[in-house]
Amino acid sequence: MSDIDIPEDIRYDVDSDGIATLTLDAVGQSANTLGDRFSAALAAAIDHVIAEKDSLRGVVITSAKKTFVAGTDLNQIRGYNRDNIAELAAMLNAGKAGFRALETLGIPVVAALNGSALGGGLELALACHHRIALDAPKVEIGLPEVQLGLLPGGGGVVRTVRMFGIQQALLSVLLQGQKYPPAKALAVGLIDELAATPEELIAQAKSWIKANPDACQPWDRKGYKIPGGAPGSPAFAQILPALPANLRKQLKGQPMPAPRAILAAAVEGAQVDIDSAGLIETRYLCELVIGPVSKNMISSFFFDLQSINKGGSRPDGYPVTEFRKAAVLGAGMMGAGIAYVQARAGMTVLLKDLSVEAAEKGKDYSRGLLDKAVAKGKMTPQRRDEILDRIIPTADYADLEGADLVVEAVFEDPEVKKQVFADAEKVVAADALLGSNTSTLPITGLATGVERPADFIGLHFFSPVDKMPLVEIVVGAQTSDATLAKAIDYTLAIKKTPIVVNDSRGFFTSRVIAGFLDEALELLHEGVSPVSIEQAGVQAGYPAPPLQLFDELTLTLPLKIHRSMEEGYAAEGRPTYTQNATGVLARMVEELGRGGRSAGAGFYDYDENGKRGKLWPGLREAFGGTTEIPLREMKDRMMIRQSVDTVRCFDEGVLRTVADANIGSIFGIGYPAWSGGVIQFIKQYEGGIAGFVSRAQELADRYGERFAPSQTLLDSAKTGTLFE
Numbered sequence: 001m002s003d004i005d006i007p008e009d010i011r012y013d014v015d016s017d018g019i020a021t022l023t024l025d026a027v028g029q030s031a032n033t034l035g036d037r038f039s040a041a042l043a044a045a046i047d048h049v050i051a052e053k054d055s056l057r058g059v060v061i062t063s064a065k066k067t068f069v070a071g072t073d074l075n076q077i078r079g080y081n082r083d084n085i086a087e088l089a090a091m092l093n094a095g096k097a098g099f100r101a102l103e104t105l106g107i108p109v110v111a112a113l114n115g116s117a118l119g120g121g122l123e124l125a126l127a128c129h130h131r132i133a134l135d136a137p138k139v140e141i142g143l144p145e146v147q148l149g150l151l152p153g154g155g156g157v158v159r160t161v162r163m164f165g166i167q168q169a170l171l172s173v174l175l176q177g178q179k180y181p182p183a184k185a186l187a188v189g190l191i192d193e194l195a196a197t198p199e200e201l202i203a204q205a206k207s208w209i210k211a212n213p214d215a216c217q218p219w220d221r222k223g224y225k226i227p228g229g230a231p232g233s234p235a236f237a238q239i240l241p242a243l244p245a246n247l248r249k250q251l252k253g254q255p256m257p258a259p260r261a262i263l264a265a266a267v268e269g270a271q272v273d274i275d276s277a278g279l280i281e282t283r284y285l286c287e288l289v290i291g292p293v294s295k296n297m298i299s300s301f302f303f304d305l306q307s308i309n310k311g312g313s314r315p316d317g318y319p320v321t322e323f324r325k326a327a328v329l330g331a332g333m334m335g336a337g338i339a340y341v342q343a344r345a346g347m348t349v350l351l352k353d354l355s356v357e358a359a360e361k362g363k364d365y366s367r368g369l370l371d372k373a374v375a376k377g378k379m380t381p382q383r384r385d386e387i388l389d390r391i392i393p394t395a396d397y398a399d400l401e402g403a404d405l406v407v408e409a410v411f412e413d414p415e416v417k418k419q420v421f422a423d424a425e426k427v428v429a430a431d432a433l434l435g436s437n438t439s440t441l442p443i444t445g446l447a448t449g450v451e452r453p454a455d456f457i458g459l460h461f462f463s464p465v466d467k468m469p470l471v472e473i474v475v476g477a478q479t480s481d482a483t484l485a486k487a488i489d490y491t492l493a494i495k496k497t498p499i500v501v502n503d504s505r506g507f508f509t510s511r512v513i514a515g516f517l518d519e520a521l522e523l524l525h526e527g528v529s530p531v532s533i534e535q536a537g538v539q540a541g542y543p544a545p546p547l548q549l550f551d552e553l554t555l556t557l558p559l560k561i562h563r564s565m566e567e568g569y570a571a572e573g574r575p576t577y578t579q580n581a582t583g584v585l586a587r588m589v590e591e592l593g594r595g596g597r598s599a600g601a602g603f604y605d606y607d608e609n610g611k612r613g614k615l616w617p618g619l620r621e622a623f624g625g626t627t628e629i630p631l632r633e634m635k636d637r638m639m640i641r642q643s644v645d646t647v648r649c650f651d652e653g654v655l656r657t658v659a660d661a662n663i664g665s666i667f668g669i670g671y672p673a674w675s676g677g678v679i680q681f682i683k684q685y686e687g688g689i690a691g692f693v694s695r696a697q698e699l700a701d702r703y704g705e706r707f708a709p710s711q712t713l714l715d716s717a718k719t720g721t722l723f724e
Ligand code: NAD
Pocket: 329, 330, 331, 332, 333, 334, 335, 352, 353, 354, 358, 408, 409, 410, 411, 412, 413, 416, 420, 437, 438, 439, 440, 460, 461, 462, 463
């Protein structure tokens, strides 16, 4: 064994066959992350191998951590701006030169992926001649940079294009950043072999080296051509124009620079030699790194999410609670979904409805989802049966005896809810968590119906429960910290992301989503064409346009909520800013008889099977449709209204942390992902917080008080910081 010249982060062993193994093991870190220090260690290790290559038969690269290499150090990436970006370019280009030296070493180099290889980790592996991955659960392989507004800048674009051809590399690896389990990665071609155990992984790597002494990358062989043709080739000439057109269709006008940069780096890089392609890739990545969108996405999808999932809002000092027996009251749409996610997480679930038949129907929902997973080969029939066996339908409260958790999802009626809690409380464990999935009723009010209000809390799920990642935890006036800690433990146990809000009308999500929806109604009221309104919503980056979303929700429910909110606010002497929106809803429902999709007619027309057709032509007659407002102004109105109201939520003590606001807005209510969330949008607005505030004031002068920034924002415009 020798470790001359190599920092302690990488072990270097040579076996009796002359095969060197580099074991990546960043000192004092739980994962190998490609920051300054570890990149330097890797470069030193590669130099060392180059110096010794004449005495070596081959090289295996593996890791001593749970993952192979975790990717780039995002903390470092966040710190680059126009002034210091040249440092990043130099570091990337030096890294690429090292990778290039590795793949042109003249002896075989094998990546033995003992765990996940994502981003930079996979890029290192792609610079090896052969890749073998341990076939274990949780191992993921891919280049997910696009999901953070970045592109793979360690040769990932250059090499996947040369391995698969431009189109295939874009579709299966780069543009969506798919993370594949090992067997899928093998099918796609990102890896070459699977290994069943860590020992076999290394043994297979060494036997490949012995069998392939002349290993060489395909692109370094004479006569190599890019699969599917280079951009200049006749074969490719027909596809080329379709690529940007397809991308435009996919992005729908959202400001997402990363996919465009990836496409450009792939096409431009395919026309030049591999080293020049690497420089092109670096240039595009540097542009993305200094732009606002990658900073937004890294801030929310990495740092905010990490803080939340580590229990950032969980009160300190309470031991983690494990839930074993859960009671779900109400087996309707929500209860059935909640039962499913709990059973998947290993809990025994008593699913209670008015009759056993109704409860059985709720269980059928899980059966349907699990059967589908089995049919697709994603789950074994045994695992399906295990999960299903854990759901016990019942109509008898006695069966809930000893349950350590109650989640209530019966009708949205305070009296019914109070009654079911009163009945359940008699039989469940004396310290069971008492959670309600109400979407509108104040938690503090519902808590008056139970004996233990300190144990009562809101667990607001989103529909469909199995797909939506968020749970909005609502803390009532009497809810204890111990209960909040338990609710966060529960939410993390069912693999959802918890955000924590204090009790108030509409909580955070239902209140702030209304800003987007109501602004669309304001525009309609002003006589803007409904087609343009929908277009503005889509181009801003909302997953569904606002009028379409209204139809899905039905117009009757929002109308009811608007009216009760207006009454409630009037009693408190607070403004609601909703009169025009309520007027549009009332006309649609009460005069024009168009209550939404379930009514067969809403802002859109529907055929007899409920399939959505075009926007209803009568809208123009009813509301005008000739007022012209620039798209940018409409997009700003939707997003700024929501952000201004979010700051009011902080002012009123509804929200507690910025991470909760950002993640809640993207995961719960479809706020545009590129923005990094409702608060991040303010911080990264053109001109910073001051720029946002002056734009909000401009909109307030033109359209009304709903856009007026609160004192908190006015102060932030001066200090340049918000909730820090
Ligand atoms: P649903 O009508 O589909 O289901 C309600 C179920 O409760 C029915 O199966 C009913 O038989 C059962 N039920 C009624 N009284 C009962 C009793 N006394 N004991 C046991 N079961 C009883 O309604 P849903 O859409 O599932 O909504 C349930 C709750 O979740 C409501 O409070 C709603 O506001 C809330 N919520 C709904 C959504 C959504 O998108 N639908 C989203 C978040 C929260």
